Amino acid sequence: MHEFRYKGNELYCENVRVRDVADEVKTPFYLYSYKTLIDHYRKLKDAFKSAEPLICFSMKANSNLAILKALVKEGAGLDIVSGGELYKARKAGVEPQKIVYAGVGKKEEEIVEAIKANILFFNVESESELKLINRVASRKGRVVNIALRINPDIKPKTHDYITTGTKTTKFGISFDDARIIFQRQNKYGNVLINGLHVHIGSQITESKPFVAAIKRILNFIDTNALNIKWLNIGGGLGIIYADEKPQTAEEFARAVLPLIGERKFRLILEPGRFIVGNSGILVTKVLYTKKGANKDFVIVDAGMNDLIRPSIYGAYHEILSVTKPITYNLKPKTYDIVGPICESGDFFGKNRKLNEPAQGDFLAIMGAGAYGFSMSSNYNARPRVAEFMIIKGKLHKIRQAENYSDLVKKEIIPSVLR
Numbered sequence: 001m002h003e004f005r006y007k008g009n010e011l012y013c014e015n016v017r018v019r020d021v022a023d024e025v026k027t028p029f030y031l032y033s034y035k036t037l038i039d040h041y042r043k044l045k046d047a048f049k050s051a052e053p054l055i056c057f058s059m060k061a062n063s064n065l066a067i068l069k070a071l072v073k074e075g076a077g078l079d080i081v082s083g084g085e086l087y088k089a090r091k092a093g094v095e096p097q098k099i100v101y102a103g104v105g106k107k108e109e110e111i112v113e114a115i116k117a118n119i120l121f122f123n124v125e126s127e128s129e130l131k132l133i134n135r136v137a138s139r140k141g142r143v144v145n146i147a148l149r150i151n152p153d154i155k156p157k158t159h160d161y162i163t164t165g166t167k168t169t170k171f172g173i174s175f176d177d178a179r180i181i182f183q184r185q186n187k188y189g190n191v192l193i194n195g196l197h198v199h200i201g202s203q204i205t206e207s208k209p210f211v212a213a214i215k216r217i218l219n220f221i222d223t224n225a226l227n228i229k230w231l232n233i234g235g236g237l238g239i240i241y242a243d244e245k246p247q248t249a250e251e252f253a254r255a256v257l258p259l260i261g262e263r264k265f266r267l268i269l270e271p272g273r274f275i276v277g278n279s280g281i282l283v284t285k286v287l288y289t290k291k292g293a294n295k296d297f298v299i300v301d302a303g304m305n306d307l308i309r310p311s312i313y314g315a316y317h318e319i320l321s322v323t324k325p326i327t328y329n330l331k332p333k334t335y336d337i338v339g340p341i342c343e344s345g346d347f348f349g350k351n352r353k354l355n356e357p358a359q360g361d362f363l364a365i366m367g368a369g370a371y372g373f374s375m376s377s378n379y380n381a382r383p384r385v386a387e388f389m390i391i392k393g394k395l396h397k398i399r400q401a402e403n404y405s406d407l408v409k410k411e412i413i414p415s416v417l418r
């Protein structure tokens with residue numbers, strides 16, 4: 001499943017001992033396994049082989065250029081949500097005709113940039129957005145492809161914050177409104193509405209809600225006799241963080257492909273987490289252990305600014321010792337593993353059993369490849385950490401750690417204050 005395993009008491013990333021990396025570089029840092037990344041992309045590609053879909057990696061999950069490049073070289077396209085992501089996507093050398101652009105709040109300048117770049121299509125989330133794209137396209141003398149993002153009103157089992165396909169969320173367009181847009185599409189001479197898009201949420205472990213959403217979309221296509229060139233079924237495939245039993249790529253394909261059957265449109269997938277989630281870990285050092293009034297704490301040098309998922313979603317990430325302590329004279333104790341940030345929400349795990357860690361021990365926070373670094377910040381004036389990747393047995397730096405001067409580089413003291 002992934003390439004982080006113990007050999008004896010030592011955690012390895014592929015064939016490299018994580019402790020050796022941690023001894024060499026500054027903690028905390030992200031460490032990725034190239035093999036795991038590519039394996040997951042290929043798993044999905046192989047499972048859907050018969051349909052030859054375009055798999056657009058959702059780069060919000062992790063937009064490091066090396067990660068993007070590795071996937072682009074495998075043939076992946078990219079799912080973007082901002083002008084910044086478009087910029088990075090192009091830096092990674094993806095063919096523009098493999099870029100799809102989602103998001104409820106695209107700015108005019110971002111639309112201009114994407115049209116100039118000649119991306120495959122926009123996933124459009126409202127009629128006002130459609131109007132603006134049409135206006136910009138007309139100004140540029142272009143006709144651009146559009147997929148309407150449908151909100152199918154399906155509730156998957158996942159955290160509320162990452163549920164996106166129910167009526168109460170800001171995402172997509174209802175079937176009724178989409179029907180009206182199709183009816184008056186002649187009003188919009190500079191767009192071709194030739195795709196449909198659906199994305200119902202993230203970290204969804206069963207195929208049932210996906211199937212239900214796709215069925216509703218297909219039914220919509222049939223009852224309105226729509227001529228569709230692309231069906232974008234989004235991302236959202238769940239992974240194992242704890243003891244989940246998520247659908248495999250094959251099970252997912254087996255559930256989805258029969259629905260599509262002989263239909264003529266091209267299938268598009270936009271997975272992020274499935275591809276990159278388990279290919280990365282966050283390695284951190286134990287600074288102190290501390291006895292609280294009724295809890296014991298392990299204080300580490302990574303904080304919620306480096307990995308915010310536990311703080312905002314209460315997300316579970318497994319926490320492993322990079323070197324397992326010799327256990328014969330130790331009993332595991334229960335700890336909260338916390339960071340140095342001045343908030344009680346700054347934790348990585350609560351009530352976790354660990355053999356008493358010593359100062360200077362390294363811990364690995366697992367499953368940190370998706371929405372880890374990409375959601376990191378400089379909160380508490382903490383420079384962002386470095387990222388490394390093991391590629392074919394060798395350690396590569398794929399992002400420099402920031403330093404203190406990076407923290408002030410963009411800030412200006414007005415002369416009146418000097």
Ligand code: LLP
Nearest residue numbers: 058102199202203235236270271272273371
């Ligand atoms: N397509 C669209 C339109 C999306 O909004 C997303 C994710 C994806 C694809 C990729 O979803 P994935 O395959 O990665 O589940 N920060 C949260 C996850 C936010 C997901 C946002 N949208 C987390 O850390 O769990």
